[in-house]
Amino acid sequence: xxxxxxxxxxxxxxxxxxxxxxxxxxxxxxxxxxxxxxxxxxxxxxxxxxxxxxxxxxxxxxxxxxxxxxxxxxxxxxxxxxxxxxxxxxxxxxxxxxxxxxxxxxxxxxxxxxxxxxxxxxxxxxxxxxxxxxxxxxxxxxxxxxxxxxxxxxxxxxxxxxxxxxxxxxxxxxxxxxxxxxxxxxxxxxxxxxxxxxxxxxxxxxxxxxxxxxxxxxxxxxxxxxxxxxxxxxxxxxxxxxxxxxxxxxxxxxxxxxxxxxxxxxxxxxxxxxxxxxxxxxxxxxxxxxxxxxxxxxxxxxxxxxxxxxxxxxxxxxxxxxxxxxxxxxx
Amino acid sequence: xxxxxxxxxxxxxxxxxxxxxxxxxxxxxxxxxxxxxxxxxxxxxxxxxxxxxxxxxxxxxxxxxxxxxxxxxxxxxxxxxxxxxxxxxxxxxxxxxxxxxxxxxxxxxxxxxxxxxxxxxxxxxxxxxxxxxxxxxxxxxxxxxxxxxxxxxxxxxxxxxxxxxxxxxxxxxxxxxxxxxxxxxxxxxxxxxxxxxxxxxxxxxxxxxxxxxxxxxxxxxxxxxxxxxx
Numbered sequence: 128x129x130x131x132x133x134x135x136x137x138x139x140x141x142x143x144x145x146x147x148x149x150x151x152x153x154x155x156x157x158x159x160x161x162x163x164x165x166x167x168x169x170x171x172x173x174x175x176x177x178x179x180x181x182x183x184x185x186x187x188x189x190x191x192x193x194x195x196x197x198x199x200x201x202x203x204x205x206x207x208x209x210x211x212x213x214x215x216x217x218x219x220x221x222x223x224x225x226x227x228x229x230x231x232x233x234x235x236x237x238x239x240x241x242x243x244x245x246x247x248x249x250x251x252x253x254x255x256x257x258x259x260x261x262x263x264x265x266x267x268x269x270x271x272x273x274x275x276x277x278x279x280x281x282x283x284x285x286x287x288x289x290x291x292x293x294x295x296x297x298x299x300x301x302x303x304x305x306x307x308x309x310x311x312x313x314x315x316x317x318x319x320x321x322x323x324x325x326x327x328x329x330x331x332x333x334x335x336x337x338x339x340x341x342x343x344x345x346x347x348x349x350x351x352x353x354x355x356x357x358x359x360x361x362x363x364x365x366x367x368x369x370x371x372x373x374x375x376x377x378x379x380x381x382x383x384x385x386x387x388x389x390x391x392x393x394x395x396x397x398x399x400x401x402x403x404x405x406x407x408x409x410x411x412x413x414x415x416x417x418x419x420x421x422x423x424x425x426x427x428x429x430x431x432x433x434x435x436x437x438x439x440x441x442x443x444x445x446x447x448x449x450x451x452x453x454x455x456x457x458x
Numbered sequence: 459x460x461x462x463x464x465x466x467x468x469x470x471x472x473x474x475x476x477x478x479x480x481x482x483x484x485x486x487x488x489x490x491x492x493x494x495x496x497x498x499x500x501x502x503x504x505x506x507x508x509x510x511x512x513x514x515x516x517x518x519x520x521x522x523x524x525x526x527x528x529x530x531x532x533x534x535x536x537x538x539x540x541x542x543x544x545x546x547x548x549x550x551x552x553x554x555x556x557x558x559x560x561x562x563x564x565x566x567x568x569x570x571x572x573x574x575x576x577x578x579x580x581x582x583x584x585x586x587x588x589x590x591x592x593x594x595x596x597x598x599x600x601x602x603x604x605x606x607x608x609x610x611x612x613x614x615x616x617x618x619x620x621x622x623x624x625x626x627x628x629x630x631x632x633x634x635x636x637x638x639x640x641x642x643x644x645x646x647x648x649x650x651x652x653x654x655x656x657x658x659x660x661x662x663x664x665x666x667x668x669x670x671x672x673x674x675x676x677x678x679x680x681x682x683x684x685x686x687x688x
Contacts, residue, residue: 180593201598209594215587218609227605228595275595 129192131156131283131315132177137186139172139339146172147183147339154332159309159316161326163345164336170319171212171287173336177317178209178285205232208281212288214272216260221271222247224260228279246278251300265292273301277308284308286318290325302329323347324417324429327385335381344383344456347427351379354457361457365423369399369452377457386454387428389418389438390447401449402426406442409435420448469664479640480661484668487645490558490632491625494565495573499618502570506577506617507603511589521578527571532564532630539564540634556637561645564631569621576620580613581606612684619680626673646672 132154139147146169154160154177162170175181176188179200188195190203208228216224225243234242247253252270255263263271269292276284284305290298306329308314320326323345326333335342337349352363354370354377361368361380368380388394393401404422411417416435420426426448430438440446472480509520541547543555554560588609592602607614629647636643638652646669653662 178594180590201596204593205596211587211590211594213587215585215591217588217591217605231595231597231601279596 130154130189131158131191132317133187133189133192134176134183135187135189137176137183137188139176139181139183141172145339147176149173149186149339149341152334152341154315154317156315157309157313158331159305159318159329161330161333162317162319162336162341163321163323163326163333164319165321168336169339170336172339173341174209174285174287174317174319177283178207179204180209205279206281207283207285208276208279209285210269210272210276210287210289212291214268216263216268216271219260220256221252221258221260221263222256224271225275225278228275232279242278243274246274250274250277250304266294266297269293270297273304281314283315283317286316288320289318290320290322298325305329323384324415327383327429328415333383337379340458342381342456342458344381345385347384348382348387348424349379350381350424353378359452361455363424366402368455370455370457371452374457379458381456381458382426382450382454383456384417384427384429386450387426388449389420389428389430389434389440390449391438391440391445393447394449396449397451398449399452400455401447403445403447406440406444406446409440409442418446420446422448465660465663468660469667472661472664473667477664480664480668482641483644483646483649483665484672486558486643487626487647487669488672490561490645491565491622494562494625495569495618495622497562497566498569498573498621501566502574503577503607503614503617504603506574507581507606509574510578510581511602511606521575524571524575524578528575530568530571532568532628533634534630535564535567536630536634539567539631543635555635556639556643558636558643560635561632561643564635565625565628568628568631569625572624573617573621576617577614580610580617583613584610615680615684619677622676623673626669626676 130153132152134149134152137147137149138145162173164170172181176183179195182188182195182197182200193199195203217227222243225246226239229239229242244253244256247256250270250273252267252274255267255271260271269289273289289301293301305316305318308316327345332343333345335345350363352361354361354374356375359370359372361370361377363380370380388398402422404420404426406418407421408419409416415429415431418428418430418440420428428448509517539560540555542549543552543560544550584606588606592605597605627647629651632643632645632648633651636645636648638644638648646665650662650665653665
């Protein structure tokens with residue numbers, strides 16, 4: 128099946144400073160894709176490419192198998208909706224803001240009214256319709272911007288840090304909305320988040336970004352070091368971690384938190400990495416528990432409430448962290 | 459001092475007596491300047507938006523030229539257009555010299571760089587997210603332009619006000635291209651110059667007062683419009 132997006136050997140530079148250097152990146156249709164990473168790592172630039180606001184300096188950007196270029200990008204732009212990290216609402220009413228994209232598409236006035244009213248109602252902000260955009264709170268601005276994007280019924284919804292300005296209740300609502308868009312409407316969603324746990328919970332595929340490069344996993348557990356190729360090990364400052372045999376070089380290692388297995392005693396299993404540590408933090412996040420373990424290096428694992436009850440773990444308890452060598456990514 | 463205060467008193471009488479000659483001059487000034495500024499706004503605001511949003515070779519040079527043209531001396535514009543419109547000039551057959559049309563043309567040239575340059579400044583200082591928002595919502599070039607005009611209306615209105623100030627107060631173009639013909643091309647500024655040279659200081663002073671009043675009323679109107687649209 129043709130990928131929705133396909134980026135091959137894509138590079139992008141601002142003033143000769145390389146901000147994106149992606150070997151390969153594919154987004155399948157009808158999926159939720161999350162991109163995490165620190166500020167300034169290139170996430171927004173990648174979204175700008177996916178929203179067809181910029182074209183790569185080199186490499187290939189395909190949308191549904193079609194190469195994107197200056198002759199078709201303004202047409203393709205109408206098939207995606209992009210909500211910026213700090214959305215800009217025009218100096219007009221909320222309803223007029225939501226109708227704006229439809230107006231650009233020359234939709235008749237009554238159709239615009241009907242669709243914008245329905246969308247505002249769906250998002251629970253119908254009461255804001257006649258309010259001036261300048262009077263809204265940060266969270267309300269975010270909701271209106273999402274309404275303005277969704278009313279266009281795009282193939283893909285692209286969200287840059289969508290949860291930054293939302294309160295906890297709204298975060299829950301938008302998490303459900305994103306899932307609904309995929310499951311019931313057959314849409315694709317690509318979003319960035321600095322919070323790898325939210326990204327992990329919501330997405331079908333998670334990518335981490337560091338210095339413009341993409342790694343196909345969350346970057347919660349990332350360590351610097353070097354590969355000892357002949358022993359198939361990665362030596363970080365405090366641990367030696369087993370890695371797949373084919374990896375010959377790299378200076379960073381990441382382990383997806385969902386692949387960490389916690390146990391009270393060493394496990395009899397095929398997992399080649401097992402380290403004993405102590406629980407240094409427990410934090411509830413999006414219906415999951417984030418467990419921080421100090422085992423020489425600092426590990427973060429994600430478990431369910433049920434698993435936590437079964438393990439009967441508490442702050443300060445000793446615990447074993449195990450994971451397969453195939454669960455690590457070295458770059 | 460007596461002379462000056464007496465002149466002011468007589469000027470006030472002229473203003474308040476609604477002297478027909480005075481008000482013909484005032485009306486000529488106003489309609490010529492308004493038409494010139496409207497023409498300049500229609501041409502220079504879209505041009506300023508395009509210049510600001512597009513990248514092209516020579517853009518810094520063009521901006522520098524526009525900046526320089528803001529200080530274009532009115533007599534130079536008058537002189538150049540006189541050369542073109544005079545009977546022996548290349549456009550002499552049009553018979554435009556010493557008509558309001560020639561004055562509008564001259565003031566349009568004078569005002570355009572001001573409105574264009576201030577539009578470029580307004581667009582450049584706009585929130586960069588505005589452009590991105592227009593693009594992500596699928597706006598075409600014209601639609602983007604209209605959105606920018608709507609969002610930056612305060613800055614653009616300021617540009618138009620500055621242009622009107624330049625047009626209504628200039629004397630070089632009005633004198634050289636209008637010829638100061640009574641009841642036809644005589645404006646407040648050319649009449650002030652003429653009446654002063656004739657020794658009719660009271661009439662010149664009355665026109666000076668009305669010139670200030672017109673500028674004040676027009677600015678007040680635009681100021682109210684700005685506050686309303688804020």
